[in-house]
Amino acid sequence: MLEAFALSDTGCVRTNNEDSCRIEPDLGLYVVADGMGGAKAGERASQIAVDTMAEMVLLAQSRDSQVLLLAVEEANRRVLEAAQNDSTLEGMGTTLVAALEVGDGLDIASVGDSRAYLLDDAGFRLITDDQTWVNEVGRPLGLDEESLRNHPMRHVLTMAIGASAPLTVNCYSVPLTPGALVLMSSDGLHGVVEAPHLEQILRSGRSDGSLEECCRRLIAAAREAGGPDNITTVLVRKTA
DSSP, X not given: OEEEEEEEEOOSSOSSOOEEEEEETTTTEEEEEEEESTXXXXXXXHHHHHHHXXXXXXXXXXXXXXXXXXXXXXXXXXXXXXXXXXXXXXXXXXOEEEEEEETTEEEEEEESSXXXXXXXXXXXXXXXXXXXXXXXXXXXXXXXXXXXXHOTTTTXXXXXXXXXXXXXXXXXXXXXXXXXXXXXXXXXXXXTSOHHHHHHHHHHHHHHOOHHHHHHHHHHHHHHTTOOSOEEEEEEEEOO
8 A cells, every 4th residue: 555645846946846746546646747948837747647647558458667657758759749839848758766566676767867766665766867967977987976966967857748758767676664654856856955855754644644744844855945846746655
């Protein structure tokens, strides 16, 4: 059994929210998308992506990693198609992290730099790998973390939904034990709140039982850190 809660906030600087999220417990599907593009294009891209994920999983005859991958690829196709058919949406795209309940765990797919973390009896750890210049170029070049934090390429994605076809999707299979807590977030959260602080908040939420309160604490922490971007968090907990 899984329980989940989602919360999204505009942040302290932006006037609109380009993030989208969706939780569909009956489908075992949980999604976060962080849109980008001019005007309202980012909002449109992220909404298309999360809606497509839900539609594709609903129509699927089974629930497995292949279903998840096909749903991500269809989301990419639809975002590309929408941009091609409307010049005001040209260049729009979105990151995506999606989790699908399969057996006793979650299959997770990610594109871009939205993330999934896991907190269980073994500790707190990052599940996904960012598809960014920093992660795929900067670190392999041997640049230190301080240089990477201030590098002009630090926000550049190497992959996004709506950026290209074919798409490179990172896939993971995560077994869950009772009490395990999964955090999915846009970079408006993990980009400003350090991992130890995220872990502290999640541990308090794991103990007091309120996913909603834990989500609110995460959003508050990002806002207290300046909230320069939209902030979205989805929490999924295995109850039994």
